[in-house]
Structures are given as C-alpha cells and as structure tokens.
Amino acid sequence: MARKCKCAITGEIGTVDTFIKIGSKYYKSQEIYDAEQKKKQSYKKLIDYICREFLGYGNGQPFPPILPKKIKELSFYSNEVILETFKECANDIHYWIEHKQFSNEYGRISYIFTIVKGRIADVAKQEKRKAALNDRVKSSVIECDDLSLIGSKQHGKDISRFLSDDEF
Numbered sequence: 768m769a770r771k772c773k774c775a776i777t778g779e780i781g782t783v784d785t786f787i788k789i790g791s792k793y794y795k796s797q798e799i800y801d802a803e804q805k806k807k808q809s810y811k812k813l814i815d816y817i818c819r820e821f822l823g824y825g826n827g828q829p830f831p832p833i834l835p836k837k838i839k840e841l842s843f844y845s846n847e848v849i850l851e852t853f854k855e856c857a858n859d860i861h862y863w864i865e866h867k868q869f870s871n872e873y874g875r876i877s878y879i880f881t882i883v884k885g886r887i888a889d890v891a892k893q894e895k896r897k898a899a900l901n902d903r904v905k906s907s908v909i910e911c912d913d914l915s916l917i918g919s920k921q922h923g924k925d926i927s928r929f930l931s932d933d934e935f
Contacts, residue, residue: 776803809846813838816850821860821879822872831872837880844891852883852890 769782775792776799786793787800794800814834818824822831841849853860860879869875 806846813846813850816853820857821864831876833873833876837876841887844887848891848894849887851894852887855890856882856886
C-alpha cells in the first residue's frame with residue numbers, strides 16, 4: 768500500500784505512487800511543478816528589472832519590503848503582463864523620477880506603481896489579443912500529412928491495372 772502525501776503547490780492529497788517527488792517535496796505532476804517554477808522565474812525577473820532600472824539597486828543589495836506588497840496589489844495580472852507594462856512605461860517613469868523630488872523610497876515606489884496602474888489594463892487587453900491571434904493562427908495551420916492526399920489518384924473502381932496491354 769502506497770503512503771499518502773500532499774502536493775506542495777495545490778495542496779491535494781494523493782499517494783506517492785501517483786505523485787512525483789522533486790527534491791524533498793511531492794507534486795501532483797511535472798506540469799504543475801514546471802508552471803510554478805516559471806511563475807517564480809518571472810517574479811524574480813520583475814523584481815530584478817524594477818530594482819535595476821528604476822531604483823538603481825546593484826547586485827546583492829536587498830530590495831525594499833514595500834516592493835512585493837505593491838506587486839501583490841497587481842496580482843490580478845500575470846507577472847509577464849506587469850513586466851511588459853513596466854517596459855512600456857519606462858520612459859514616463861524615468862522622466863518623473865528625474866524631475867520630481869521624493870522624500871523617501873516608499874514615495875518613489877508608490878509613484879512608479881501609480882503610473883503602471885494607469886496603463887496595465889491596456890497592456891493586458893493587448894496581450895490577450897495577441898494570444899487570441901496566435902491561437903487562431905495555430906488552429907488554421909494545415910498539417911503536411913493532409914497535403915499528401917491532394918492530387919493522389921484513387922484506385923477505387925478503376926480496373927485498368929488488371930488488363931493486359933492487348934486487351935486495351
């Protein structure tokens with residue numbers, strides 16, 4: 768009898784026979800584990816981009832604790848959409864960071880996120896349109912196997928191949 772275990776991501780209960788063990792934890796499937804790792808990588812990219820591009824932080828310098836809280840306020844959107852929004856608003860953010868005086872880091876981060884919040888819905892709609900277009904393109908692609916049937920002669924009721932040359 769297999770031992771019971773719990774998925775570290777979803778919290779579902781199963782057996783060690785059906786779940787996959789990676790490291791010291793069990794996961795429901797490899798796909799769930801891969802999706803979680805991708806999500807963590809995109810979150811790390813987002814924090815790194817904000818710290819380097821707008822706050823001027825270097826390697827090993829701890830980021831301000833308000834940053835994850837502000838990102839969590841935008842948790843309705845994926846990390847990829849948030850990052851794309853930051854990239855699109857980079858010129859505006861740089862302009863206001865240079866031309867406005869902030870009393871502390873909290874004020875600067877709040878101002879940056881206010882700019883992003885004003886633009887993120889448009890970027891999300893744009894990303895959604897791109898995804899829908901890609902799905903349409905993928906669904907309309909014709910497989911090469913299907914093309915091999917075009918122009919091939921059907922040998923259904925044609926008996927001429929059984930006749931000898933003198934019978935024609």
